[in-house]
Amino acid sequence: MTAAVVCRGLEKTYVKGREQVPVLTGINLEIEQGDFLALMGPSGSGKTTLLNLIGGLDHPTGGEIEVEGQSLGGMSNKALARWRSENVGFIFQFYNLLPVLNAQRNVELPLLLTKLSRKQRQANAETALEIVGLADRARHKPGELSGGQQQRVAIARALVADPRLMVCDEPTGDLDRDTADEILELLQMLNADHGKTIIMVTHDPRAADHAKRTLHMDKGKLVTAGALA
Amino acid sequence: MFSQVREITLMNIRNLPSRVGSSSVIVVGIAGVVAVLVGLLSMAVGFDAALKGAGKPDRAIIMREGTSSEMNGNMTPEQRAIIKAMPEVELGSGETYVVAAIKKAGTDIDANVVVRGVEQTAFDIRDEVQIVSGRGFEPGKAEIIVGVAAAGQFEGLSVGSFLPVRDRDWQVVGHFTAGGTALEGEIWGDLDTVNSTFRRGGISSTMRIRVAGEAEARSLDRKLQDDPRFDLMVKPETEFYASQSEQRTALINGFGLSVGIIMAIGAIFAALNTMYSAVSTRTVEIATLRALGFGNVPVVVSVMTEALFLALLGGSLGAGLVWLVFDGYSASTLNQASFSQVAFDFAVTSELLTMGLSWAIGLGIIGGLFPAIRAARLPITTALRGE
Ligand SMILES: Nc1ncnc2c1ncn2[C@@H]1O[C@H](COP(=O)(O)OP(=O)(O)O)[C@@H](O)[C@H]1O
Ligand SMILES: [Mg+2]
Numbered sequence: 001m002t003a004a005v006v007c008r009g010l011e012k013t014y015v016k017g018r019e020q021v022p023v024l025t026g027i028n029l030e031i032e033q034g035d036f037l038a039l040m041g042p043s044g045s046g047k048t049t050l051l052n053l054i055g056g057l058d059h060p061t062g063g064e065i066e067v068e069g070q071s072l073g074g075m076s077n078k079a080l081a082r083w084r085s086e087n088v089g090f091i092f093q094f095y096n097l098l099p100v101l102n103a104q105r106n107v108e109l110p111l112l113l114t115k116l117s118r119k120q121r122q123a124n125a126e127t128a129l130e131i132v133g134l135a136d137r138a139r140h141k142p143g144e145l146s147g148g149q150q151q152r153v154a155i156a157r158a159l160v161a162d163p164r165l166m167v168c169d170e171p172t173g174d175l176d177r178d179t180a181d182e183i184l185e186l187l188q189m190l191n192a193d194h195g196k197t198i199i200m201v202t203h204d205p206r207a208a209d210h211a212k213r214t215l216h217m218d219k220g221k222l223v224t225a226g227a228l229a
Numbered sequence: 230m231f232s233q234v235r236e237i238t239l240m241n242i243r244n245l246p247s248r249v250g251s252s253s254v255i256v257v258g259i260a261g262v263v264a265v266l267v268g269l270l271s272m273a274v275g276f277d278a279a280l281k282g283a284g285k286p287d288r289a290i291i292m293r294e295g296t297s298s299e300m301n302g303n304m305t306p307e308q309r310a311i312i313k314a315m316p317e318v319e320l321g322s323g324e325t326y327v328v329a330a331i332k333k334a335g336t337d338i339d340a341n342v343v344v345r346g347v348e349q350t351a352f353d354i355r356d357e358v359q360i361v362s363g364r365g366f367e368p369g370k371a372e373i374i375v376g377v378a379a380a381g382q383f384e385g386l387s388v389g390s391f392l393p394v395r396d397r398d399w400q401v402v403g404h405f406t407a408g409g410t411a412l413e414g415e416i417w418g419d420l421d422t423v424n425s426t427f428r429r430g431g432i433s434s435t436m437r438i439r440v441a442g443e444a445e446a447r448s449l450d451r452k453l454q455d456d457p458r459f460d461l462m463v464k465p466e467t468e469f470y471a472s473q474s475e476q477r478t479a480l481i482n483g484f485g486l487s488v489g490i491i492m493a494i495g496a497i498f499a500a501l502n503t504m505y506s507a508v509s510t511r512t513v514e515i516a517t518l519r520a521l522g523f524g525n526v527p528v529v530v531s532v533m534t535e536a537l538f539l540a541l542l543g544g545s546l547g548a549g550l551v552w553l554v555f556d557g558y559s560a561s562t563l564n565q566a567s568f569s570q571v572a573f574d575f576a577v578t579s580e581l582l583t584m585g586l587s588w589a590i591g592l593g594i595i596g597g598l599f600p601a602i603r604a605a606r607l608p609i610t611t612a613l614r615g616e
Contacts, residue, residue, distance in 0.1 A: 048610075052613075057520055058610045081524055085521060090520050096513060099514075100240055113233065157521075
């Protein structure tokens with residue numbers, strides 16, 4: 001089985017006006033299928049940038065990156081968009097649900113990009129909501145749900161198209177301790193029972209404890225074992 | 230692709246009520262542009278119709294060569310008799326065209342009204358002129374009839390009342406209509422009565438004739454031009470009124486368009502501003518959709534549709550308002566060449582309404598396109614940060 005993620009000498013430099021801001025300076029990393037990886041490090045160390053490259057939201061400026069057997073380097077924006085919709089589930093710190101849509105419709109959104117019939121879309125969205133334990137809140141809009149419930153809806157949305165990889169950027173950053181634990185247990189369950197590969201950026205060492213392993217970043221580099229030489 | 234576009238667009242439109250406040254700027258701005266534009270141009274269209282409607286191909290006006298006003302000209306009774314006897318001329322009426330100042334209804338201001346002295350044949354030549362109350366004037370008496378538009382706009386012109394003109398008192402004996410044309414804004418009296426009141430002797434200013442058609446009018450024109458006894462020209466009525474209308478319509482059209490363009494520029498900025506802020510409050514939403522794999526097309530289409538929806542709403546509001554308020558609304562304008570009031574109706578035609586809505590659509594496209602393109606161009610990672 002191919003690795004879920006392989007990065008070799010991965011670099012990302014932002015251009016701000018005339019200034020070049022190197023954010024990732026040579027990342028070597030391999031993540032196996034079924035891993036649950038926590039990515040820690042100080043603010044500004046490049047965690048989100050790395051996660052975005054792995055999720056195919058941005059193009060690297062150097063090095064190689066292969067995710068789910070696909071080399072992302074030379075892909076067009078359009079091809080990347082399609083690839084994301086089929087291969088990656090995204091979970092954000094502030095849930096990023098669409099406020100006008102109810103939970104069911106929010107979860108259905110990614111399925112609009114598939115060939116599934118309306119009935120199938122609805123059925124799959126219901127299943128995803130059941131997995132996250134929110135089947136009874138399907139008709140609620142995000143504004144009528146607690147933070148933890150909204151994050152569950154977001155997780156259902158990330159699940160619904162059944163990607164193998166889920167990337168989470170500070171998924172518990174906006175939640176209290178107990179709610180955060182519930183969300184982390186849900187992620188553990190998805191990793192253990194549904195075989196999802198999960199990469200989670202977090203500040204919180206207790207959140208990282210829920211992962212199978214933890215990598216640390218500092219100033220655009222990985223600093224712990226787990227990185228390739 | 231289609232279902233993506235539809236779902237996202239529907240979602241945006243459903244989102245609109247929550248942004249009523251900021252969206253209403255677009256709606257009101259565009260409603261204003263369309264209302265002013267359609268309103269002013271409907272004036273031009275109505276004015277044009279009033280003047281053009283007055284012209285018939287089987288009628289012609291004989292006037293002094295080189296003039297464009299019915300006021301100028303001196304035709305003696307002998308000249309008129311010679312012309313009436315010519316084979317091209319089926320009927321002829323010598324006419325004197327003067328203006329009198331009368332108080333406008335409901336104001337203290339005097340305005341000029343056309344007083345036209347005509348012979349009895351004038352009623353046969355202009356068969357659209359119909360007495361609607363009272364009776365016609367009698368030859369030789371100090372009696373006048375008043376067009377219904379003039380009767381409405383000026384004071385003291387009801388049937389039976391007396392109108393002091395110069396050293397005489399003319400009695401209003403009837404009101405007439407003239408098929409909605411500018412003649413309805415005039416006062417008519419007997420040619421001899423008007424001539425003697427205005428000390429013109431037997432001299433009329435013009436002559437109105439009935440001919441077989443425009444060709445006969447033109448051949449008569451050549452004949453009179455070649456005749457050393459006359460310094461006259463013959464113009465088919467259609468041509469005469471068209472040239473009268475042209476100047477004024479061009480003026481109103483030009484004015485309407487420039488005001489419309491100035492307001493449109495304002496409305497574009499309002500629309501751009503509103504759409505930019507509508508899009509920027511949804512930067513994260515749009516970026517999330519793109520992260521999930523939605524393409525630029527649904528994003529652009531949905532923003533554009535929203536702008537177009539708002540613009541059409543504004544356009545319909547503006548056009549509808551003008552149509553309700555102005556269509557058929559009577560107005561008058563000062564004809565600078567002859568210092569007389571011409572009565573006309575605003576004509577809010579379907580062409581004008583269509584044009585107004587086209588402007589609205591145009592404004593919506595411009596107002597939506599740039600924000601839509603910006604939303605689609607912003608890198609997803611930047612947009613997700615929500616800065
Ligand atoms: N779009 C961008 N343009 C310029 N600089 C950026 C951009 N995105 C991130 N950065 C910079 O890159 C560095 C790393 O950011 P990020 O990956 O978000 O760090 P972390 O998630 O570890 O806090 C920061 O200094 C940030 O300011
Ligand atoms: Mg971050």
